[in-house]
Structure formats: structure tokens, C-alpha cells
Amino acid sequence: DADVTQTPRNRITKTGKRIMLECSQTKGHDRMYWYRQDPGLGLRLIYYSFDVKDINKGEISDGYSVSRQAQAKFSLSLESAIPNQTALYFCATSDTGGSTDTQYFGPGTRLTVL
Amino acid sequence: GESVGLHLPTLSVQEGDNSIINCAYSNSASDYFIWYKQESGKGPQFIIDIRSNMDKRQGQRVTVLLNKTVKHLSLQIAATQPGDSAVYFCAEKAGGFKTIFGAGTRLFVKA
Numbered sequence: 001d002a003d004v005t006q007t008p009r010n011r012i013t014k015t016g017k018r019i020m021l022e023c024s025q026t027k028g029h030d031r032m033y034w035y036r037q038d039p040g041l042g043l044r045l046i047y048y049s050f051d052v053k054d055i056n057k058g059e060i061s062d063g064y065s066v067s068r069q070a071q072a073k074f075s076l077s078l079e080s081a082i083p084n085q086t087a088l089y090f091c092a093t094s095d096t097g098g099s100t101d102t103q104y105f106g107p108g109t110r111l112t113v114l
Numbered sequence: 115g116e117s118v119g120l121h122l123p124t125l126s127v128q129e130g131d132n133s134i135i136n137c138a139y140s141n142s143a144s145d146y147f148i149w150y151k152q153e154s155g156k157g158p159q160f161i162i163d164i165r166s167n168m169d170k171r172q173g174q175r176v177t178v179l180l181n182k183t184v185k186h187l188s189l190q191i192a193a194t195q196p197g198d199s200a201v202y203f204c205a206e207k208a209g210g211f212k213t214i215f216g217a218g219t220r221l222f223v224k225a
Contacts, residue, residue, distance in 0.1 A: 004157070042203065042215035043158070090157050102148065103213060105157030 003027045004106035006091050012112045019078040021109050023091030030096045032074040033103065034066060037088040049074055081113045126222040133191040135219050137204035140185060144206040149178060149189045152201045152218070161189070199223045
């Protein structure tokens with residue numbers, strides 16, 4: 001079974017709709033992240049969480065919110081989706097391991113906002 | 115500002131040849147570098163990493179070279195196989211947790 005799973009894998013929605021993307025991990029890692037990926041751009045950090053009680057904004061948090069329901073679960077919400085939020089979204093985890101902790105990514109969710 | 119970039123957006127190599135993917139970074143304070151591989155429909159997967167106190171590190175069929183003088187990172191893949199076809203990202207960290215990712219290079223392996 002995959003260590004980091006994301007649901008749904010694909011979603012098409014309309015402008016103004018509320019959308020939730022879910023991420024679960026079985027790696028036992030404390031740190032979880034949400035990124036978006038757009039063609040020609042590197043992964044950009046939306047939100048990150050170092051533990052259940054810790055939530056931090058990344059570089060592009062506007063229009064998004066997150067919830068860390070448990071160590072293993074980190075969800076991303078778009079309160080009112082807009083077309084420029086069409087992108088590939090990745091969840092990632094890492095261990096609490098200083099400057100060399102490697103991130104492990106889920107398979108991604110392809111979101112299309114019409 | 116901080117940036118991690120790649121010299122070539124696409125690279126096409128013959129099966130069996132060696133591949134070299136290059137990356138430039140601009141933050142001289144970066145002390146940890148990672149290469150990820152992203153296959154179609156999948157998330158990025160860790161390949162190999164290197165710390166700034168090293169200039170070369172080898173893995174299975176892959177080698178990462180770091181030249182801090184010119185802020186350059188490269189990934190060498192020996193005897194490239196069709197399964198190596200993917201997008202390859204370099205990434206850097208300057209302490210802390212934040213990882214900065216490059217845009218990626220797409221590697222095509224011709225049979």
C-alpha cells in the first residue's frame with residue numbers, strides 16, 4: 001500500500017464551489033505539506049504543519065485553508081474555487097529530521113475549476 | 115532572490131547512453147540538495163541527495179555532483195533505460211524546513 005495517499009485523484013468543479021482534498025499517511029511522520037504544481041513552475045508550498053497543533057502558511061496560501069485532523073491526516077480546502085486554482089496538488093510528509101529530512105509525496109490530485 | 119533552475123527543459127537520450135541533467139541554484143546559503151524523479155501521473159520520488167560538505171555522491175546508477183563555486187548541481191544517470199523517462203527536479207534547502215524546487219527537466223529515452 002502507498003505510504004501517502006490522496007483523495008480524490010481527479011476532480012472537476014465549478015467556480016464558487018467548496019472543495020476539499022484529503023491526504024493520509026502511514027509513514028508516522030510529524031510534518032505534512034500541501035503543494036501545487038503548475039506547468040513550467042516548480043512545486044509551490046501552500047500550507048505546512050509540523051504537528052497536529054501546528055499550522056503555517058506557505059508562499060501561496062491565499063484562497064486555501066487546511067486542517068490537521070490527526071498526525072496521519074492533513075486536508076486542504078478551497079472555500080470558493082476559482083479557475084486559476086486549476087492545478088496539480090501534492091501532499092507530502094517528512095520526518096522531524098533537521099535540515100536533511102526528505103519529503104515523501106502522494107500521487108497528486110488533478111483539480112480543474114471551470 | 116532564491117531560485118533553483120534548470121538549464122534544459124527537455125533532454126532526449128538514446129537507451130544505454132549516460133544522461134546528465136543540470137541545475138543552477140542562487141542561494142549560496144543552501145546546504146542540502148535533493149533530486150526527485152516524477153513519472154507521469156505520480157508524485158515526485160526521492161532519488162538522491164547531497165550535503166554541501168560533499169562534492170559527489172553516488173547511488174545505484176545515479177551520481178550527483180555539486181559545484182558550490184558556480185552554484186551548480188548535476189544528476190548523472192548511467193546506462194539510461196526507458197524506465198528513466200520522467201521529469202527530474204532539483205531542490206535545495208538552506209537550513210530549516212523550506213525546500214525550494216526547480217521547474218523540472220523532462221528526460222526522454224529513445225529505444
